[in-house]
Amino acid sequence: MSIRLTIMDQMAEVAREHGKTLAPLGDDLALLDSGLDSLGIAVLVARLEDQLGVDPFTTSDDVQFPVTIGDFVRAYENGAR
Amino acid sequence: MARAEALSLRHHIENASSDQLFFDRTAIVRVADLNRGTSLNGRLAELVGRSVLIATTGQLTSGLALIELDGVARRITILPPDVDPAHRGALIANAEVDAAVVDGDTSAYFSNLPVVVTCTPQIQPSERGPDGNVVTEWVLLTSGTTGVPKMVVHTLAGLVTAIPPQKFSETTVWATFYDIRRYGGLQIFLRAVLGGASLILSSAGEPIADHLSRLARHGVTHLSGTPSHWRRALMSPDIGKIAPGYVRLSGEIADQAILDHLRAAFPNSSVGHAYASTEAGVGFAVNDGLAGFPAAYFDGVRDGVEMKVVGGSLHIRSPGTASRYVTAQSGPLLDADRFVDTGDVVEQRGDRYFFAGRKGGIINIGGLKVHPEEVEAVINRHPLVRMSLVRSRQSPITGAIVVAEVVLNSAGRRALQESEVRDDILKLCRDALPRHKVPVSISFVSALAVAATGKLARRV
Numbered sequence: 135m136s137i138r139l140t141i142m143d144q145m146a147e148v149a150r151e152h153g154k155t156l157a158p159l160g161d162d163l164a165l166l167d168s169g170l171d172s173l174g175i176a177v178l179v180a181r182l183e184d185q186l187g188v189d190p191f192t193t194s195d196d197v198q199f200p201v202t203i204g205d206f207v208r209a210y211e212n213g214a215r
Numbered sequence: 216m217a218r219a220e221a222l223s224l225r226h227h228i229e230n231a232s233s234d235q236l237f238f239d240r241t242a243i244v245r246v247a248d249l250n251r252g253t254s255l256n257g258r259l260a261e262l263v264g265r266s267v268l269i270a271t272t273g274q275l276t277s278g279l280a281l282i283e284l285d286g287v288a289r290r291i292t293i294l295p296p297d298v299d300p301a302h303r304g305a306l307i308a309n310a311e312v313d314a315a316v317v318d319g320d321t322s323a324y325f326s327n328l329p330v331v332v333t334c335t336p337q338i339q340p341s342e343r344g345p346d347g348n349v350v351t352e353w354v355l356l357t358s359g360t361t362g363v364p365k366m367v368v369h370t371l372a373g374l375v376t377a378i379p380p381q382k383f384s385e386t387t388v389w390a391t392f393y394d395i396r397r398y399g400g401l402q403i404f405l406r407a408v409l410g411g412a413s414l415i416l417s418s419a420g421e422p423i424a425d426h427l428s429r430l431a432r433h434g435v436t437h438l439s440g441t442p443s444h445w446r447r448a449l450m451s452p453d454i455g456k457i458a459p460g461y462v463r464l465s466g467e468i469a470d471q472a473i474l475d476h477l478r479a480a481f482p483n484s485s486v487g488h489a490y491a492s493t494e495a496g497v498g499f500a501v502n503d504g505l506a507g508f509p510a511a512y513f514d515g516v517r518d519g520v521e522m523k524v525v526g527g528s529l530h531i532r533s534p535g536t537a538s539r540y541v542t543a544q545s546g547p548l549l550d551a552d553r554f555v556d557t558g559d560v561v562e563q564r565g566d567r568y569f570f571a572g573r574k575g576g577i578i579n580i581g582g583l584k585v586h587p588e589e590v591e592a593v594i595n596r597h598p599l600v601r602m603s604l605v606r607s608r609q610s611p612i613t614g615a616i617v618v619a620e621v622v623l624n625s626a627g628r629r630a631l632q633e634s635e636v637r638d639d640i641l642k643l644c645r646d647a648l649p650r651h652k653v654p655v656s657i658s659f660v661s662a663l664a665v666a667a668t669g670k671l672a673r674r675v
Contacts, residue, residue: 151641152650164452166423172447172581173651176612180655191611192472199449199476 137210140185141178145170148178161204168203188213223286223347224371225249227409234385235411238433239275240418240425242336246282246408252338254279255316259287259344261330265314266290268307270325272318274395274416276334278404280316285371286347288314292354295396296419298364300324305363309542310354354541355398357493358584366541367493367548375405376519376535377497383412390415390430390459392440392448398493399466403439412437424453431456441466442473443581443613449476464488467579467614468570471506478504494548495555496535498522507569523554528574529561530554572607576673580651581613587673590654593647594619597640599627604663604671605654619654622663633659 135143142159149156149169156169165175183189190213191199200206228235231247244254253259254276267288271277277293284291292310294303303324306312314330325331353374356364389407393400395416407414415433417426427448430438438459440448445464448454462477462484469488477486487502498520501508513522520533532554539548549555558574572578578585587605594603601624607615621640623630630636637657644653664672 151645151653164450166447166450172443172450172612175450176581176610176616177655179612180608180610180616180618184656189611192609198479199446201450201452201454 137186138207141182141207141210144178144181144185148174148181152177159203161202161207163203165200165203165206182210186210223351224282224405224408225286225347228282230411232385232411234413236413237275237278237407237416238414238429239273239336239416240421240429242275244275244279244336244338248338249279249282251340251343253283253341253344254334254336254338255283255332256335257339257341257344258330258332259283262288262314262316262332263345264289264349265330266292266311268292268294268310268312268315268325268328269396270294270315270317271334272296273336274400274418275336276316276318277396278414278416279336279338280334281404282408283344284316285351285353286349287345288351289349290352290354292366293356293396293401295356295358295394297358298356302363306356306366309363309366355401355493355537358397365545367537368539368541369496369537373496373535373537374401375409376533377402377491378406378409381410383410386434387412387437388415388433388435389413389437389439390417390433390435391438392417392426392444393466394419398491399439399441402491402497406437423447423451427451427453427456430459435459437461437463439463439465441582441614442469443467445473445477446612447581449480454480458484460484462486465491466582468572469501469506470614472611474504474506490559492555492557492559494537495531495557496533496537498529498531498533498557505567507564507567510563510566510568512568521554524561524568525556526574527560527562527571529557529559531557576606578605578607578615578617580610580615580617583651585617585652587617590617590619590644590648590652591671593644594621594640594654594657596647597643599623599630599636600640601627602663602671604673606673608655617652617654619657620660620663621657622660 152174154169190209228246233247235246237244265288269277269280315325315328316332316334318334350370353369355367389403389412391400391403395401395404435457436459442464462481487500489500490498499512523530536555537548560571560574561568562571576587590605591603594600601622603619603621605619608618610616
């Protein structure tokens, strides 16, 4: 499964567990408008680290905080290289 | 009641400029108007010498009431909005509360008190109220305890020890992501009041985009919050609207990543972090851009503050520490040498010290505290579980997050599908616990270490 699909899968899973409804996810959508709050995003980042073996927001020095869904996905795609 | 040795809060606004404003989401107050008016309907005289609970919904009304009441009331107890209503009775009894300041939404709860005064952000002209010349006790509530919060006794003189005697320019605008009814937020409120600066208050439930737009509109220059507050702000597309020159973090461990992110976001700003707690007061500030703090901070007395490490935990003695808890049952707050045990564990690496978590393993998830034992108790209810250990895992978003290690019993080990058992335990947690207490992952282990005390060995 591609990194993008893995992320989308996990977002849906976390939203379901937290009783949240996800907005239609486009790359330009702000992460905080996705339907997940800070806690949801924290859970998502932890799950993705378990699944993909990388947490780009802790390990890399030059990664900016993700603002949009596109930023978020790119951080993982770059981190996996 | 002792005579005041220091100025009451009201004295600090006597020369307030007409440009000093307090903003919240819906109201603007000119601070100087309080010199010729009242937010308490002119009923301050009824509160002289009383033990007053400030129980307003809004932060702005709480702040106005504090200015009018300091030096007048015998005791002020500040009720944060997130305190469980079930604990109100105990708090009122413990602090011998005989009056409350409310705004419309909370008045019904306190109608059995002898005096209930309504506070509004509309300052009404009035004769000058009673002169404030008593040393009022300020009672702040701790967060993170299970059960009734501890009630911590300060005075204004102690609360302001870490505030430099500095008057700000008329363009200075302070703001904080905190609620000013908690220690960290109260420090910002007092800095604005004493320094003659304007202040933008946060509002519960306000979307971060709206809050940042409001900060931008009023021209915020000084902004403070926890690392979790800041991480949330940095994830907002509206972060670019603000450009505070002074950026501060406190209330949680500031790691190097969040300090670097903030320096990148605000390249022309001073970015620093500070350590304080409700009981210990302000410990220190760190302005070298690095996480942790220099080991040299333990040498001698710095700004009146002395620190030492006992059993891994940071101890602080300073004029800014609280004097005691309101009730003796909460235990002594100071040891025989007047040090406060902060319960924050530090460890030395090279010439710096770093925070390593809480003694007793309390986990701080973006400002929400979790006691591992309460999560373990839920997991241990599962019929296939023998024992469990809940601990924190680092998170770049909320600082920490909860994870669990579980030892299954013999029936559990015979279960065919480990993943089904895991899902079942998680469902149990979700049904019984708020979201932030539900483990993000469960790993099955064959055994957990038990210390000589017979308790689970908890690594910090």
